[in-house]
Amino acid sequence: MLNTEQFLSELSKRVPLEFMADGAYEEDFKPIETVAGYILPESFKMLYALHNGEKSGEHLLMLGFYWMSLQDILYEMKGQLEIAEEYEFDTISYQKEYIQEVTWSPGWIPFAADGSGNYIALDLTPGVHGKVGQIISCGRDENEMCELHYTLLGESTEAEMEAYTEYVMGER
Structure with missing residues (x-):
């Protein structure tokens, strides 16, 4: 099994x-946790x-996406929550009941x-069959969301982590 520290080590190689x-x-995480209403996972x-x-x-x-800073995450979360208060979009999940079908x-x-306005996100509020910590697609053009992978929390096999790292970061 590959744990988070081993994953980070593999990531840093690529x-x-x-x-x-x-x-x-540590204090940089608090504003995001306040807006989200959840404690961010240690991983x-x-x-x-x-x-x-x-x-x-x-x-x-x-x-093809850029890796956001915590400051960018906070800014985008606030913006998306404001949009969600004013508008409701038809959003569906490819994996029914794994991802909430909300704006x-x-x-x-x-x-x-x-x-x-499109994102790859850590999902701390999955649907009834989803898992806390799943990685999802969401955002402006993502009316049909999908779970991309479930590896950020807990342990995965070394092969799964290596495949995920290569998929996300590409061989460099």
């Missing part, structure tokens, strides 16, 4: 460090303690963005 921002501090905090996203101007390290959930923590 991502050029010159593209990565310095790590976050998420460990990842951001290592690197608080990409450096400004460096983009597209994750599936935006406070428990969706976007950590990667395409710059056009």
Whole structure:
């Protein structure tokens, strides 16, 4: 089994460090936890303690999305929650009852963005059959959401983590 520390070690082998921002501090997580109404998982905090996203101007390290800083996450969460208060979009989940079919959930923590309002997010408020910590697609153009992977929380096999790391970060 590959744990979070081993995953981070594998990740650091594949991502050029010159593209990565310095790590976050414990107090940097509190504003996000306040807006979300949830405590962020330790594995998420460990990842951001290592690197608080990409450096400004460096983009597209994750599936063509950029890795957001905690400050960007907070800004986008607030914006999406404001939109969700005013508008309701027809949103469906490919995996019925795994992802909430709502415009935006406070428990969706976007950590990667395409710059056009679409995100890859940590889901702390899954549907009845989903798992806390699943990774989902969501956002403006994501009317049909899907679970991308479930590895951020808990343990996964070494092969699953390696495949996920290669998929998200690509061989570099």
